[in-house]
Amino acid sequence: MSITNSEVSQKLYIETYGCQMNVSDSEVVASVLKDKGYIITEDINEADVILVNTCSIRENAEQRIWGRLDVFKQIKKKKPELTIGVIGCMAERLKEKLLEEEKTVDIVVGPDAYRDLPHLLETAETGQRGVNVILSKEETYGDISPVRLDKNRISAFVSIMRGCNNMCSYCIVPYVRGAERSRNPESILKEIEDLFNTGYKEVTLIGQNVDSYIWESEKENLPAGKQGETMKFAQLLEKTAKINPQLRIRFSTSHPKDMSDDVLYTMAMYSNICNYIHLPAQSGSTKVLTEMKRGYTREYYIDRINAIKRILPDSAISSDIMTGFPGETEEDHQETLSLMEFVNYDFSYMFKYSERPKTYAARHLKDDISEGTKSRRLTEIINLQTKLSEKSKKADLGRVFEVLVEGISKKSSEHFFGRNSQNKVVVFPKNNYNIGDYVFVEITECTSATLIGVLVK
Numbered sequence: 090m091s092i093t094n095s096e097v098s099q100k101l102y103i104e105t106y107g108c109q110m111n112v113s114d115s116e117v118v119a120s121v122l123k124d125k126g127y128i129i130t131e132d133i134n135e136a137d138v139i140l141v142n143t144c145s146i147r148e149n150a151e152q153r154i155w156g157r158l159d160v161f162k163q164i165k166k167k168k169p170e171l172t173i174g175v176i177g178c179m180a181e182r183l184k185e186k187l188l189e190e191e192k193t194v195d196i197v198v199g200p201d202a203y204r205d206l207p208h209l210l211e212t213a214e215t216g217q218r219g220v221n222v223i224l225s226k227e228e229t230y231g232d233i234s235p236v237r238l239d240k241n242r243i244s245a246f247v248s249i250m251r252g253c254n255n256m257c258s259y260c261i262v263p264y265v266r267g268a269e270r271s272r273n274p275e276s277i278l279k280e281i282e283d284l285f286n287t288g289y290k291e292v293t294l295i296g297q298n299v300d301s302y303i304w305e306s307e308k309e310n311l312p313a314g315k316q317g318e319t320m321k322f323a324q325l326l327e328k329t330a331k332i333n334p335q336l337r338i339r340f341s342t343s344h345p346k347d348m349s350d351d352v353l354y355t356m357a358m359y360s361n362i363c364n365y366i367h368l369p370a371q372s373g374s375t376k377v378l379t380e381m382k383r384g385y386t387r388e389y390y391i392d393r394i395n396a397i398k399r400i401l402p403d404s405a406i407s408s409d410i411m412t413g414f415p416g417e418t419e420e421d422h423q424e425t426l427s428l429m430e431f432v433n434y435d436f437s438y439m440f441k442y443s444e445r446p447k448t449y450a451a452r453h454l455k456d457d458i459s460e461g462t463k464s465r466r467l468t469e470i471i472n473l474q475t476k477l478s479e480k481s482k483k484a485d486l487g488r489v490f491e492v493l494v495e496g497i498s499k500k501s502s503e504h505f506f507g508r509n510s511q512n513k514v515v516v517f518p519k520n521n522y523n524i525g526d527y528v529f530v531e532i533t534e535c536t537s538a539t540l541i542g543v544l545v546k
């Protein structure tokens with residue numbers, strides 16, 4: 090029996106882990122299932138279906154999910170008709186094994202198979218368990234209008250590409266998300282226009298490597314003699330910036346080997362493209378970068394940083410740093426610290442290397458840095474970043490920034506928080522402003538994480 094819109098009125102609860110891609114995918118999942126009549130709930134206890142969108146990037150990311158599955162198991166004991174689905178990257182990595190190891194899980198669905206969710210849930214209703222982890226070379230969900238699950242309705246992620254072709258030697262992403270593919274620019278621009286028209290003030294274009302975005306118009310639909318056009322990331326960025334000057338544009342993640350000056354010049358041309366670049370270095374040692382198969386050297390990375398500082402002198406820069414990669418010596422570690430000092434990062438995400446099955450590093454390199462050394466190096470990296478973050482905030486004292494009001498400050502109901510173009514969080518008095526307004530704030534105080542200021546005209 091097939092289920093039609095009127096028949097399903099089940100409550101769906103989605104819990105999301107991992108990166109921005111997963112946040113965005115959960116909104117696609119919500120859309121696919123809402124179309125079939127499912128009602129989204131934020132209360133796990135009233136759910137008929139629980140979907141957990143998972144991450145496999147490090148072992149501890151997966152451990153967290155196992156912990157959650159234990160909690161769901163307890164809920165299901167009291168409510169046997171509850172359906173539990175594991176979706177996303179860990180579903181893709183473990184496939185059927187997940188069903189074997191976790192009897193409470195009813196369905197396992199990989200990142201490219203979300204259109205199959207209604208069918209799989211229907212199967213689960215009949216007591217059968219289902220798996221779809223087929224990866225696609227084409228799927229971008231470009232035609233699906235995501236159901237926004239965020240609370241503030243001001244800022245949204247827009248996926249512009251999926252998958253990754255880079256095969257960095259430590260990374261599970263290419264295995265769980267498949268080959269890189271770019272989304273049709275028309276559908277991207279339409280989605281952004283719709284967001285702006287419904288009151289959104291900021292979009293972040295997301296992909297594992299936005300710099301390799303490329304769209305070739307289909308030649309067969311063109312008049313005879315006309316050449317097909319190619320759109321690269323810088324051009325897409327320009328088109329999004331032109332939608333409306335009141336709409337802020339951000340993007341993530343840039344890859345150092347692919348980040349072109351064109352992108353930087355486009356950013357410099359449009360004030361609504363935010364002055365913020367996340368450019369993960371991973372390591373400051375060319376030897377380690379080579380083993381990581383990152384495709385650039387320390388010198389090349391520094392060249393890209395110098396280009397940012399030349400073309401966008403007011404841009405904030407952040408990084409991902411990984412410590413304890415196989416073979417990393419004390420000198421390599423020192424090179425990472427010195428690179429961090431050189432760049433003067435405003436912010437970093439910092440991790441210990443975690444061996445991921447199937448990757449090149451897992452197959453060919455020994456995870457030979459002891460846990461103690463990894464922890465000590467990570468602490469040194471975190472301490473340095475805290476110092477750099479403080480320095481970066483202190484340099485903003487006395488400056489005036491345009492801030493997009495995003496919500497009420499957690500610490501005081503009389504204050505709002507928002508971010509400046511550089512992606513730094515700013516806290517300031519509410520006055521008569523509203524969430525979604527742009528305000529000007531003069532910075533008077535700071536902590537290592539936040540700028541605090543007063544409103545100026």
Ligand code: SAH
Binds near residue numbers: 342409440441445
């Ligand atoms: N596409 C992005 C990164 C996505 S994963 C890029 O290339 O920059 C986010 C971060 O997780 C990576 O930048 C890296 O620092 C970290 N990471 C990835 N695999 C890891 C692993 N096996 N162990 C520890 N950290 C890892």
Ligand code: SF4
Binds near residue numbers: 260
């Ligand atoms: Fe992983 Fe490298 Fe692709 Fe980033 S670029 S997702 S680190 S393989």
Ligand code: F3S
Binds near residue numbers: 144178
């Ligand atoms: Fe994790 Fe998958 Fe993102 S592995 S970091 S959720 S692409």
